[in-house]
Amino acid sequence: MQHATERSQSVRPIRKRPTRQLPFPLNLYQTAVGKKWVMAITGIALLGYIFAHMIGNLKLYYGPADMNAYGDWLRHLGYPILQNSQALWLMRTGLLAAFVLHIHAAYSLTMMNRAARPTGYQSQRDYITADFAGRTMRWTGVIVLLFVIWHIMDLTLGTPGVSGEFIEHDPYNNVVTSFERPLVAGFYVIANLALGLHIWHGTWSLFQSLGWNNPRLNGVRRHFATVFTVVVIGGNLSFPIMVQAGVISQENRTTPYGQDYDTPTDDLGGDAALGSPVVVTQEADR
Numbered sequence: 061m062q063h064a065t066e067r068s069q070s071v072r073p074i075r076k077r078p079t080r081q082l083p084f085p086l087n088l089y090q091t092a093v094g095k096k097w098v099m100a101i102t103g104i105a106l107l108g109y110i111f112a113h114m115i116g117n118l119k120l121y122y123g124p125a126d127m128n129a130y131g132d133w134l135r136h137l138g139y140p141i142l143q144n145s146q147a148l149w150l151m152r153t154g155l156l157a158a159f160v161l162h163i164h165a166a167y168s169l170t171m172m173n174r175a176a177r178p179t180g181y182q183s184q185r186d187y188i189t190a191d192f193a194g195r196t197m198r199w200t201g202v203i204v205l206l207f208v209i210w211h212i213m214d215l216t217l218g219t220p221g222v223s224g225e226f227i228e229h230d231p232y233n234n235v236v237t238s239f240e241r242p243l244v245a246g247f248y249v250i251a252n253l254a255l256g257l258h259i260w261h262g263t264w265s266l267f268q269s270l271g272w273n274n275p276r277l278n279g280v281r282r283h284f285a286t287v288f289t290v291v292v293i294g295g296n297l298s299f300p301i302m303v304q305a306g307v308i309s310q311e312n313r314t315t316p317y318g319q320d321y322d323t324p325t326d327d328l329g330g331d332a333a334l335g336s337p338v339v340v341t342q343e344a345d346r
């Protein structure tokens with residue numbers, strides 16, 4: 061009798077069996093393996109975005125004409141088949157879906173792990189296999205989430221009190237006036253260091269989640285994760301640092317081609333609306 065009670069306590073199922081079978085692929089997502097796949101695939105999409113975003117932001121070094129023309133190009137992507145910003149909204153929707161699924165999969169995997177080990181570890185965990193980046197994934201993930209919320213309010217929405225001197229469709233001005241504030245520049249540096257730890261471990265472990273973990277490939281995986289992280293985070297860190305150093309500044313509002321640059325607006329029509337920067341010829345050139 062006593063045995064029966066002990067057994068019923070020790071072999072409690074981790075999760076209740078679902079009363080009805082969910083259709084594919086939702087039934088796969090019920091399992092730990094399915095959640096790991098979702099984390100890995102959405103992780104690849106998010107890594108692709110932050111890589112492309114960093115490359116696009118390198119236009120800051122070319123000056124406002126190039127940076128703002130790039131923003132304009134993004135808004136008119138797919139024209140004339142797609143209208144103003146439709147492609148951009150499609151990409152934003154995909155990005156948001158990937159972000160939400162990534163967080164949901166991470167959260168529910170954590171809940172599954174907790175349910176599987178309700179009393180916690182009795183001894184020190186084996187931290188040889190779980191390095192610092194791996195152990196801090198939840199914390200770096202939370203910092204990145206808070207950063208992205210701040211970042212969108214700062215540079216996309218132009219929220220008063222969060223942004224610098226925000227001007228719609230003038231990302232060059234918005235980045236510079238935002239990063240000129242030392243506290244904000246410091247926050248971008250810290251958030252990107254946290255992002256670095258997160259993507260370094262993420263890039264390494266997504267191969268594991270997808271089952272591509274042949275020991276012979278481990279060296280390549282680690283190198284790829286390191287190079288990718290250094291390139292993306294190196295680029296991202298350079299922006300607030302270079303604004304603080306005065307290398308990227310409002311002085312650069314005169315482009316390398318000797319033309320003053322004015323903010324493009326969509327209501328100008330013609331070439332201006334399609335992405336060509338509005339160029340005001342200097343006195344001397346007239």
Ligand code: HEM
Nearest residue numbers: 110113117131152211212215216231235248255296299300
């Ligand atoms: C210091 C480095 C960064 C710079 C200079 C930068 C710059 C910008 C700018 C200028 C925009 C506004 C684009 C516009 O609507 O005109 C933007 C939007 C955005 N950024 Fe960044 N960014 C940086 C790092 C990051 C990082 C690390 C992430 C993700 C972890 C990120 C995610 C986003 C997202 C999700 C948006 C909104 C996209 C949209 O509205 O279409 N950014 N960024």
